[in-house]
Amino acid sequence: MAIVIAGYPADAPAQLPVIQLRALSQSFFAAGEQADVSIAEAVNDGGAAELLFSQPGITAQLKAPPENFAANDAAATKSPEKACFQLSVAADTPPGRYEARVLGEFGISNPRSIVVGAAVRQTDTVGHSVQAATPIEQQVIYAGQTTARMIDCYALPVSAGQSIEVRLIGQAVDSRIIGVISVLDAHGKTMASAMGSNRTDASLVATADRNETLTIAVHDALFRGGASYPYGLLVSAPNTDSTRVSLSADRLPSAISANLEAAPFRAEDDSLVALEVPGMVEARFDSADDHDGYLCELKKDQPIEISVYSARLGQPSDPRIVVDQAVEDDSGQRRWRQVATADDSQDISDGLLHLGTKDPVLHYQPPADGLYRISVSDLDTGRSLGAVQRYVLAVQPPRQDWQLLAYPVYPEKTLQSAMPAGVCLRRGGTETIRVFVVRDGMQQPIQITVGGLPEGVSCQSGWIASGQNHTDLTLSAAEDVAEHDFDLDVMGQVEGQDASAARHAKYASLIWEKDDQNPTPRTKLVDRLTIATSAGEAAPLSLSPVKTDAVSVAVDSQVTIPMKIVRREGGQGRSIVLRPQHLPPGCTAADLTIAADQTEAEWSITVTANAKPGTYSFWGQGEAKVKLSSMKQELTAYVPTPLITLGVN
């Protein structure tokens, strides 16, 4: 039975059901705690059988099996009882963030983060006025969720002169909250107030003038509330919260390119700093108009790479690099001549995932030997999210570096409208995994393979060609695949390099769909990419090329790829539209309409004269209306084909 979640687009076309986890009933836990946890908000969570965690010390046992239901059943008049688990956190579980997933009839869900702290208390009822404020203590995470159009009030006794740091932890538990904290004195007057952002927790420091009881008022900036708005309120002495860094980490996908290996030295003051090449330095933007300068001796025609890491380190900054060359004027005085500037890096994106960053990366070839000045400044002059932002400047010869990031492609026609969802690899079915590469000077082709596959699941390797930034892999399940849940190991190997130089991908997940306040979907790095096969209903349709060999084609010519269609229950008598995905530049293919009774088709690919020779991978996405026996309504199925390797010569 489908659950209509507030905010879920009511007019979204019904698709093959896959479990979508939006919120758990509890997001904060104490080490050694046992708690009842249910699925607070989810779609297609019927038959939820397991609650899995990324930390072995956290386990859950199903307590109340859900009623049988039919997903997307529009006639349903009541919600099924949500699955409830008894969760146990081992006493030796280190404080930090972990991921939870629900495994059910419709696959394994997208992850939701939880936090384990040393001391956590749940606040089932909270006061909503100064007079009814809920008493709290320091060094304890008070866990709750905001209520729409309400302000949660907490009372904290303090001593004269005592400073406190108040944090509203939300990002670490994937909350939608844009936190607001206000600290009021005993007379109800505001002492301090701070707002966070959709990626930064709200926090502030306040100092009491006298012995009194302060009121700490928290709410969402737009007064939203519900299970999707969990938060943890933590009051501590300033700069003593050891979990600050890990729980504050933004987990931006673009952070994968923040590959800092060497320990940089620290620049303490604002004078010009001499920097050897290669060299790295850590410094701070101390004020809105802070401009830091670094002097480097560079050689003509020896290219260098100048990188600033700040936004990728989770700082709310927007650095800019300016390079000036020292020249002498007619009177022999040194002047600085601007020769290069750099701002944001290129945004590698498919509309859902954005790998661009506000950190500049400049590849520069000095025109002459000599002294150069590298100025670093922060274009973001605001201090609402912090008065001081740190950064690392690296000046070095160009590297041949690359990182991989993989995530499951969501079955949407338009990725921009995707909802957070898990993966359900049905019998005979296919699912797409997109793998991005962030190239730092390395332009060679990369072969992508997937390990960790159980019996009955296969995945053809693919290529990210030179000049390309991503490829899509297709997981295929055999007709008789058993139920499994497994973590993928996506790896990449540069063409011509040794296998020992292969790299593992990091993983990302769609956390929240776009909405009024967020024009783009929010994605974050996650610990793993977990897939589940379903032994229930088979996939109604499968599309695949007849031959799995690479297809060879010359530039400025055409090739026809024979396709076979397997129709199962629900897919009989259904026409299919097959659309090309990830065709290389210079190649085109029209949408192919496959009639309802066809089991074979021929797909024409045109390779124009503009195409560059090379080995490429592409695939097709079939779209069809299907009717499963367990569903009362038609559903839209997006059926990816396995990868087709195209050799252009």
Add this chain to the structure above:
Amino acid sequence: MSELKLVVVNQNSRHKRLIALLLCLSQCIMFAGASSADDALRIENGHQLQAHHLQGSDARLQLLVTRADDDGTESDWTRRVQFHATPTGIVSIDSSGLVTPLADGQVQIDAATDDGTTASATLTVSGSGQTQAVSFAGQVVPIFSKLGCNGGGCHGKMAGQNGFRLSLLGFEPREDYKRLVAESRGRRVSLAAPDRSLLLTKTTGAVPHGGGARTDSNSHEYRLLRRWIAQGMPYDTDQRATVTSISVFPRLRRLHGGESQQLSVLATYSDGTIEDVTRAAIFESNDKQMADVSPTGLVTTAPLVGDVAVMARYQEHVSVFRAELPLRTGTQPTRVAQSDNIVDRYVGKKLDSLGIPPSPACDDATFLRRVTLDLTGRIPTLQETNDFLSDTAADRRRQLLDRLLESDHYATFFAKKWGVILRNRRSGDSLQVANMLFHHWLTESFRTNKPYDQLVNELLTASGSVYSNPAVAWLEQVSDQNQRVEDISQLFLGQRIQCARCHHHPYEKWSQEDYARLSAFFSTVSKKPQASEITFISRVAAPSAKHPRTGQSLKPAGLDAQESVIESVGDPRQTLGQWITAADNPFFAKALVNRYWKHFMGRGLVEPEDDLRVTNPPSNPELMDALAEAFVQSEYDLQSLIRVICLSQTYAASSDATAENVIDRRSHSRYYPKRLHAETLLDAIDVVTGAATEFAGMPTGTRAIELPDTGFDSYFLSVFGRPESMTACECERSTEANLAQSLHLLNSEQMQQKLTADQGRAAKLAADTSRPADAKVRELYQVAFSRLPTESELRSALDYLGDSTAQREPWEDLIWALVNAKEFIFNH
């Protein structure tokens, strides 16, 4: 005092007469018309600069005759003397004092009153028999302005009128020349038959003209235009001297209501010559109720008390005459008001000068309500009323002010005020995070008493993401570069430079170039298109803007400031911020001081409060200067400014007028009542009725004054003039009364619901059997008006309640009456 040799360059002089000038100067030029021994009467038309020489047949000169009484009061006697010229035949003088040449020579002008007092002066006429070349830019175009041809309502508008377009107010003479001579197949002017030129026939109404007859064929203007045509319609040579400034005389005069004053206007040219352009100048009063001015420069005052300014404009220059209208004739400032408070000192000085006695001080209850409303946008609570009225401390009002300024309500109220004019406008129905962030930033700024220059700087130079730098939201709201320039000029400089976008400002000196240079500061601001939240930065580029007419690339410069040299990697707005907030910026402090003055006192020293210009001077220039200086000295401390104003006796004056000061509308002899703003009124009604208004998306109990933007759907707020945040002008908020407002308060469903709410005050009063009715009535008055009822009010209420004090309806009626009273709706 020697006789004044008039060293005047007349209207037609186009060639420097240095020898004549030097001769005249060498003869001890110190202007005073030779008069009777006691200098009671004198002929003059300026101070140090004076026009004495009429050259050419088209010359004109305006004489002013001034008489000083024994007490030093000066008055205009120009039209009350008999003029006589010796020898005759050199000049002609009409009854208004206008002199026109007849023949070359020197002539003594005598002016005589009926009582035998005389004054004399000497004029020189030359070139009367010679035909002077008519200057198109210097003489023809000013005629178009004088006759109203090139005004914005006629040929001066962008589309022109009936196919004939002139530049607005003659700011582009070369363009005007082309259109006049070359367009329309040259039929507008006819060399062969000048009198049949359309230019003349239309102007005199000889042929149908939509604008009617603007002059007649015997007029000076007609003759000049005709002669220009007959001369072949020449355009000026580049050697022509140009006007560098004009000055009006006198600059200031005390006039009794109903009196008149003739003005003269002298133009100084780039070659040093001076010319009387009185009859060619355009005059306009800034308050037609107070004074009107004729086309010949005769100012006539109304029987009112106060100040008025009359602007004189000639070509693109302006000058101002100010008249002070005291209550009684013969009133002279006899003392300078002594007070430690600069408001009282200069307001007192002004009132003394005008002879207006101030109203007495208001009582504590009135002060409490007034200052609470002005500082927090709410009425005092019952507790506050009781505490304050029972406080006997001598500095209780200062303590009250301190408490209010420290309160969150102050911060919220002023964040609201500024949020509206900074266009914190919501798009869409649901709450938007950018609005909330911006509102929070403003609230925090006022809560922490951020210095005003810092606040403005943060706004002007905002860069980054809206979460990190909420002030960036202003750039999103005011997305057009022209709009940014106009808003910051209006908000922070009190300069409405919108006009200068398309043409030279008609009432100020700002040109299109000034506008473009100011705009250049914003030329590098750009929005990052790929950012997941609103993000603005300044890109690497040399800031510049194109002159809209010439296309010339212009570097940034503040108004009247030097061109700024800004590196391409810098943010030019930093320089803009430094210029605007500099201590010597002539506009910044005054703009704020005037805005806050109006907020508290109901009327700006300059009206409108964001239209500070030479031609719109303050009603009390000394006070304006003093407040601005004090504000700068305080390092732009807004609360310090508020204390100066609110702790003054001027602010604490009663709003009841006395018989003598009822006529005062602008000199602050009493407190001018203000209608409560829409949000304040709604909140006040909620307090008195005990009901609450719900606002979509906001927590229950949110007051209207706390709303972060103006996008909340509320009929009450709309009908009572809540602004839409569409402009940077506080005038968008309407406090005008209308029938819809009255009807809504009287018998709307919303009011009915509030009055009859089960948990409302009427229900509670009815159910309260622990207190007698009179105690409850007293409390009701304290809640609504912050005062106790008078005996008659109490009696009336008790009579109305009668035996029905346990019923809700009579209490509902009583509350209804209170909230509909003027005393409730106004801050008085």
